[in-house]
Amino acid sequence: MARGKKKRAAPPATNPLPLKRLKKSTTNSHAVSIDKLGWQKVSMPDRLDDVEGFMGMEEVEGVEIVRKSDGSFEYKKIAGMPANSKSSRANETEGGTEEEAWKGIVEVGGHVKEKVKLKKPKGKKKIIKEIAKTEGSAGNAFAVLSDDDEDVSLPAWGPLNLSLPVLRALSQMSFTSPTPIQSAAIPEIVNGRDFIGKASTGSGKTLAFGIPIMEYYLKRYCHEIDGEIEKPERLPVALVLSPTRELAYQLHSHLISLAAFIPEIRIVSVTGGLSIQKQLRQLTENGGADVIVATPGRLWEVISEGQGWIERLRKGLKFLVVDEADRLLQEGHYKEVIEVLHLLAKRTENPDEGESEEDRAGSEIESSDEKSVKFNNKSKTREIEKVERQTLVFSATFHRGLQQKLAGKSSKKSIGGDLMDEKESMEYLLKKLYFREKSPKFVDVNPTGQLAERLSEGIIECGAMEKDLYLYFLLLRYPSRTLVFTNSISSVKRLAPFLAMLQLPAYPLHSGMIQKARLRSLERFSSSSNPNSILIATDVAARGLDIKNVDMIIHYHLPRTADMYVHRSGRTARGINARGVSVLLCSPDEVLSVRRLVGKVHESDPTVKSTGRYLMKGFNVDRKLVNRLKPRIDLAKKIADSSIEKQKKGHEDEWLKTAAQELGVDYNSDEFSKNGNARRGRQGSKIKKDRAASATKGDLASWKAQLNELLKHKVNSGFSELYLTSGTVNLAHSLFQAQLEGKSRDGFLGLEERSALEEVGG
Ligand SMILES: Nc1ncnc2c1ncn2[C@@H]1O[C@H](COP(=O)(O)OP(=O)(O)OP(=O)(O)O)[C@@H](O)[C@H]1O
Numbered sequence: 001m002a003r004g005k006k007k008r009a010a011p012p013a014t015n016p017l018p019l020k021r022l023k024k025s026t027t028n029s030h031a032v033s034i035d036k037l038g039w040q041k042v043s044m045p046d047r048l049d050d051v052e053g054f055m056g057m058e059e060v061e062g063v064e065i066v067r068k069s070d071g072s073f074e075y076k077k078i079a080g081m082p083a084n085s086k087s088s089r090a091n092e093t094e095g096g097t098e099e100e101a102w103k104g105i106v107e108v109g110g111h112v113k114e115k116v117k118l119k120k121p122k123g124k125k126k127i128i129k130e131i132a133k134t135e136g137s138a139g140n141a142f143a144v145l146s147d148d149d150e151d152v153s154l155p156a157w158g159p160l161n162l163s164l165p166v167l168r169a170l171s172q173m174s175f176t177s178p179t180p181i182q183s184a185a186i187p188e189i190v191n192g193r194d195f196i197g198k199a200s201t202g203s204g205k206t207l208a209f210g211i212p213i214m215e216y217y218l219k220r221y222c223h224e225i226d227g228e229i230e231k232p233e234r235l236p237v238a239l240v241l242s243p244t245r246e247l248a249y250q251l252h253s254h255l256i257s258l259a260a261f262i263p264e265i266r267i268v269s270v271t272g273g274l275s276i277q278k279q280l281r282q283l284t285e286n287g288g289a290d291v292i293v294a295t296p297g298r299l300w301e302v303i304s305e306g307q308g309w310i311e312r313l314r315k316g317l318k319f320l321v322v323d324e325a326d327r328l329l330q331e332g333h334y335k336e337v338i339e340v341l342h343l344l345a346k347r348t349e350n351p352d353e354g355e356s357e358e359d360r361a362g363s364e365i366e367s368s369d370e371k372s373v374k375f376n377n378k379s380k381t382r383e384i385e386k387v388e389r390q391t392l393v394f395s396a397t398f399h400r401g402l403q404q405k406l407a408g409k410s411s412k413k414s415i416g417g418d419l420m421d422e423k424e425s426m427e428y429l430l431k432k433l434y435f436r437e438k439s440p441k442f443v444d445v446n447p448t449g450q451l452a453e454r455l456s457e458g459i460i461e462c463g464a465m466e467k468d469l470y471l472y473f474l475l476l477r478y479p480s481r482t483l484v485f486t487n488s489i490s491s492v493k494r495l496a497p498f499l500a501m502l503q504l505p506a507y508p509l510h511s512g513m514i515q516k517a518r519l520r521s522l523e524r525f526s527s528s529s530n531p532n533s534i535l536i537a538t539d540v541a542a543r544g545l546d547i548k549n550v551d552m553i554i555h556y557h558l559p560r561t562a563d564m565y566v567h568r569s570g571r572t573a574r575g576i577n578a579r580g581v582s583v584l585l586c587s588p589d590e591v592l593s594v595r596r597l598v599g600k601v602h603e604s605d606p607t608v609k610s611t612g613r614y615l616m617k618g619f620n621v622d623r624k625l626v627n628r629l630k631p632r633i634d635l636a637k638k639i640a641d642s643s644i645e646k647q648k649k650g651h652e653d654e655w656l657k658t659a660a661q662e663l664g665v666d667y668n669s670d671e672f673s674k675n676g677n678a679r680r681g682r683q684g685s686k687i688k689k690d691r692a693a694s695a696t697k698g699d700l701a702s703w704k705a706q707l708n709e710l711l712k713h714k715v716n717s718g719f720s721e722l723y724l725t726s727g728t729v730n731l732a733h734s735l736f737q738a739q740l741e742g743k744s745r746d747g748f749l750g751l752e753e754r755s756a757l758e759e760v761g762g
Contacts, residue, residue, distance in 0.1 A: 165261035179204035194440035201570020235316025247544035270294040273515030300336035345434040452573035464587035480551035487557035509537040
């Protein structure tokens, strides 16, 4: 028999619960299913740092593991070990020493395996008491704060009247003042308004909705009555919808940081990549989830499993948050969003319970007007407010027609007309959000721009086939944390190993990678020990991702839309006072589209309005210097092409061999290849590819040796007397230094290198 601490992969996100002084008794235990053991998430470092291999680990304490005669295992809870009931948790807080609750030895199969030491989170009791005081002081958390607590002093947040646990978390994150979107959104949302917020990338939209959610949770669930926390029936209070898994992880982790001082709140992420069974368990264990961050597809799957989830969400949700709203709502494959919203809306929003789905879909405008009438009726309003949720929508970009409409101006586009057009339009989709108010509060904190203020933009014009060379030049000339965007998965697959061969720390990210590999790339890219890391990504990384200290964005391929340019470029210059650079690599036949695209992004800029055009800075690089890097690039390309073709050929051969076996014929690779060529008649590229694939091991070894030899030698830039080698010059330094010295904001490298700049126009 063994008394065990067991670990396994799967994440219910929860703050640590208070633990009791534990006994080592093994009596009175009975076998339970492994899923009912009360798994707890292994706490992770903040944000995405340091998660390799551990994202989603859970652990459980106080379990006996008994090997049965048939070799299988039976699990028993040890009496006296941590329980999850409300009352036992409250008692546990009273008992135990401040630090160390229990020590023991975990044994498996008679061998000592692991020492166990449990820690009781400090100060929980105190926080609960302080919240109770806050309630008593007419919601003025600052009164409590200034009286009792000296270690939190955040006067700039004063006007928002936040509770102590929230202020403590803000202090811990060193957020000394609210950002404009936070100042604008928080009071409105706390006052019960539906809210649509537009603010530039990296401007703190997550906390703009996160803080009101936490304030509501504290008010609703954190009352102390007779030494116990009062818990009314626990239902999820907020659902946050995110367009991508990475963004969901990030939102989840940001909200957890914000909830660091909030007792017992459970913030759970529901995204693809983990088993549905596990996620259902996370949603229900330990009293259930309070805040759910979800990607629409997986959420739809989860609620389709039944188990009363739809009703729980309908009944409990106070906030529905749609983050990166335009993407979530615009793209065709977000059909699940519409389904989820429709299902959630039914109970509170549908005035005619008996109405069919079709009837409802056909009467959107009428029913939204009807709702607003009811909302304006005083007694009805109160009734509705009790059960209805607030809808909060945030993005850095919104469809222009929608924006005009929200700002109260008439849209040129008619709401009627062709059904397909309407379906695809933002107006139609927004109706699907079932706002409670006819005119939700709309705030655009950056009406004249969507890009971060301290972002510098520029373009480099180069031949279509020279993009690799110029990319390498930029990465070498300006070592810094850099995100490179391409438009295809195959380009990511090619560029990441290609740059790695050139000894640059480049990692891939695209939707074809398994989730664990995606997270590993993100973790390596964001690691503080790797300040010049490079992420080669598709647009899966364009939205919402918040990685510290990204200095430079390179658009290896042009973004397909102006919005995507905004979101990609928004991965740098994030947060208060941060700076960054966005560079477009552009072939001559792309210049016109770039002008159009960037001009569109800047069209509301006052200077553009007055002059009628936007001047985009071009970065006229020293071509001689670039050419000195060419031999490296040629060799690296040969090696990369050869390995890719070999891989492809390997897969193809394997497939053909299997097919031949199934057909009962002999397989000869060369013969197949010859016949294939003859049929296709497009031998040029095929021959080239075959040549790459047929490079011998000796060829490869020789190319690699030549490349390594080249990489050992620095390249004299002859430009600013700097030598080109990884890690010598910092873009942030050269660019931002120039900016800080008061030189042109638009200037790419500052005045001393002004000759390198030319105006491209736009
Ligand atoms: N009040 C604040 N003071 C300082 N930094 C803040 C504050 N609020 C948020 N931040 C930080 O600013 C960064 C950007 O925040 P967030 O990810 O919420 O931006 P966003 O507006 O949602 O961006 P995007 O549109 O790209 O998704 C984060 O690192 C966050 O921790």
